[in-house]
Amino acid sequence: DIQMTQSPSSLSASVGDRVTITCQASQDISNYLNWYQQKPGKAPKLLIYDASNLETGVPSRFSGSGSGTDFTFTISSLQPEDIATYYCQQYDNHLFTFGPGTKVDIK
């Protein structure tokens, strides 16, 4: 099975800061990598699909990049409503693995 790691596991940043989260796969997954946002008590929400494509309706301050085994998720200017846990997720045909998550809060 493909394993996913994320770093950091948590971070604290100020409003307006640029926030970067990295995700690494245990083997080459091309660009089969999605990013989700989960706010406390809520279901996850798709933000980025296929490593770099912004889901419809998602603010443009969110972006993703990478391919192969190394991926990056960025919030260009952190907003109070971005407080959440962010998960990367890979898919290998119809099998899926989520990363352990990165909790983002406001400093």
Next chain:
Amino acid sequence: QVTLRESGPALVKPTQTLTLTCTFSGFSLSTSGMCVSWVRQPPGKALEWLALIDWDDDKYYSTSLKTRLTISKDTSKNQVVLTMTNMDPVDTATYYCARIREDYDILTGYHLYFDYWGQGTLVTVSS
């Protein structure tokens, strides 16, 4: 408008079988490219993918849990059912169902995204 809703028991005893139902609207599981999946999340922990069923009735399971899981669909009722046998306290979690959008590209293969989620249902395993 796509919606999904999970239903099932809030409490199960160890060794019992859990049966969860996902009732959805706004799409049909008989439409090419549509899938429904189950994901769970223990309290304070990460998401864990469990199973998927697609429009063509193909089924896929988590490698670590596949001996305990069965997924099925009733297209006429717009429902997907997940059963998990031999429940244990470590299976205590919020269980989500989600729609998967499946795109196929002849060059790059399948592209899969969890684009709509239910609100989740908390299942506690305790005697």
